[in-house]
Amino acid sequence: MQFNTTVMLHFPDTRNASSLKIFQDPTSQIRGFYFTKSQINKVEELDYANNHAVYFLFSEAEEESVYVGQSTKGIERIKSHLRKKDFWQFGIMFVTDNHSFDKLSIDYLEYYFIQAFAKTQYSLENQDLRPSPPNVNIFNLSTLDAFASQIQFLLEAMGIAFNSVIDSTESSIEIEVFKARPPYEASLRIQDGKYVLLKGSLICKPLDKTKNWSDRGNFYNRYIRHFAQLIDSGQASVAANDSTARLLNDIEFTSPSTPAALCSGKSQNGWVFWKGLDEKRQNENNDNAFLKDEGV
Structure with a gap:
């Protein structure tokens, strides 16, 4: 009801x-x-x-x-x-x-x-x-x-979402999946304007070298905390070694770069990290430009 x-x-x-x-x-x-x-x-x-x-x-x-x-x-x-x-x-x-x-x-x-x-x-x-x-x-x-x-x-x-994703099985819209570029094991989909990192994707701790980046370790501290948070909350389980974990649920993000960094352990351009995602964006931009020129 x-x-x-x-x-x-x-x-x-x-x-x-x-x-x-x-x-x-x-x-x-x-x-x-x-x-x-x-x-x-x-x-x-x-x-x-x-x-x-x-x-x-x-x-x-x-x-x-x-x-x-x-x-x-x-x-x-x-x-x-x-x-x-x-x-x-x-x-x-x-x-x-x-x-x-x-x-x-x-x-x-x-x-x-x-x-x-x-x-x-x-x-x-x-x-x-x-x-x-x-x-x-x-x-x-x-x-x-x-x-x-x-x-x-x-x-x-007020717009603060607690449900990470909408179940795609309830949608009649075909969901396009984007794979991470090798050697990373992860998949992403776009749904309702959000970027959904799919269950089964492999996430990893930030690389040790990121501790010495010019941001004074902010990237490392932020992502090591997020990695631990997903494990402690039961959203991921530790994989073959304690530096990686596999997602047990889909998790949504507002940009493709954050899940890319979470899966690689370093800063990434998410549009390039996910195979085919940048091409999709360029095609959509071209379609929108065409419609604008046609006055639609």
């Missing part, structure tokens, strides 16, 4: 409607704030923005990443990330308008969403992946899980 619901949106500043908004299910006490870095001071002035909170800082870079955090002082804690973390472009924070979040609530929600995002295409920026749940008694657990379910729905309503 399919259900439908309503989410209310409020724009505190109509001049910045795309970068600052409040959203809430009218039947729930959970209130969400969406904001970009430039709008963070305005969030502090909004009602309930300094309550206990769970929050998410997102990167819109080539490789999507997220930091999951908690705060007893709402937006005040997030403001400190302007100085300490520069990877993110926008944040989403959740509080309750009746103070029903307490320290235990936000601790559990932080744990819950670290585990949830570990199973998605997002690379986690958290250093502590919270492998063990906090001590929650059975009487509180159902309430906290209900909070988590409501927050996950609101995140999805």
Whole structure:
């Protein structure tokens, strides 16, 4: 059975409607704030923005990443990330308008969403992946899980995907598969504008030499963390040696270069790495140019 619901949106500043908004299910006490870095001071002035909170800082870079955090002082804690973390472009924070979040609530929600995002295409920026749940008694657990379910729905309503891919067997559209160039063992498909690294593909740890790149090891640190995240979350299993692993599920990305780097252990031009992908792009560009010339 399919259900439908309503989410209310409020724009505190109509001049910045795309970068600052409040959203809430009218039947729930959970209130969400969406904001970009430039709008963070305005969030502090909004009602309930300094309550206990769970929050998410997102990167819109080539490789999507997220930091999951908690705060007893709402937006005040997030403001400190302007100085300490520069990877993110926008944040989403959740509080309750009746103070029903307490320290235990936000601790559990932080744990819950670290585990949830570990199973998605997002690379986690958290250093502590919270492998063990906090001590929650059975009487509180159902309430906290209900909070988590409501927050996950609101995140999805804001365009944050938790389901990595749509099952291609349910689609009548023929799916084209692109193989990695030798010696790599991996396959990619394009679906709904996303680049899907297919189950069975071999991923590998970043090469040791990437530690000494001019980026001060950023590439190495990011991809070693992503490699471990996929294994720890059960999305991949270690292969013949501990430097490689095989995907157990399809994983989607926003560009072809990120899965190419994940499969090769070094930076790659994804359009070239996947055989036939660049040709497909060029053909589509030529077709679009032709249609434009024809006035279609």
